[in-house]
Amino acid sequence: MRYENPMYMAEDAGAADLISGGRLQLGISRGSPEQVIDGWRHFGYVPQEGENESDMARRHTEVLLEMLRGEGFAKPNPQPMFPNPPGLLRLEPHSEGLRDRIWWGAGSNATAVWAAKLGMNLQSSTLKDDETGEPFHIQQAKQIRAYRQAWAEAGHTRQPRVSVSRSIFALMDDRDRMYFGASRNDSDSVGYLDEKTRAIFGRSYAAEPDKLVEQLKQDDAIAEADTLLLTVPNQLGVDYNAHVIESILKHVAPAMGWRE
Helix, strand or coil, X not given: CCCCCHHHHHHHHHHHHHHCCCCXXXXXXXXXXXXXXXXXXXXXXXXXXXXXXXXXXXXXXXXXXXXXXXXXXEXXXXXXXXXXXXXXXXXXXXXXXXXXXXXXXXXXXXXXXXXXXXXXXXXXXXXXXXXXXXXXXXXXXXXXXXXXXXXXXXXXXXXXXXXXXXXXXXXXXXXXXXXHCCCCCCCCEEEECCCCCEEEECCCEEECHHHHHHHHCCCHHHHHCCEEEECCCHHHCHHHHHHHHHHHHHHCHHHHCCCC
């Protein structure tokens, strides 16, 4: 959201949701580390006095959420080109219900709590700030519990949704074993996103289906979430990734109690 005009985004999201029959699930976030220095400046965005770029992204997000409520805010022209409805005008096109299908990608416990207070669903990926030194799945589970507690305290009337992302590969044939059978990503890793931010990257899972099930049942964050997003190696092509997803759906999901 450092790079986004929130009002343009609200227009585009409303149009996409109407075209798709109300099926849009829109994930947003501060954004990942950049390839350039202060890239958002090239898009015409500058933090306000006292803000940093993350504050600016959250401010943009709050404007987006306000626009998606669909309430009028703009005074109509008394001599319009086309007739206006009575009262203040809202941003168009407006899609009812889209406001409840906004997901915030939180990289820390604090931003997860912030998202809960604003009534956004939570996306937690395979990367987060290393805040306790514990294994990734334990830290992520704590993040989810903090989010749910903040949601309850905010008094929202609907149930929130929470997703986690994982790289999961069932070793079904020689191709799978060639690509992932000797995976070096079967444990968490730690690095720095910038000079101050220590981050933890969650492990990948690659094993025969019965072993995968046992490993995944030990993942606290998967147990806490209601939605699992599979990350796939898109560079390996559509056909292979269809095989990866089908293998999980047929040979792992039933034993985990997952449904499509």
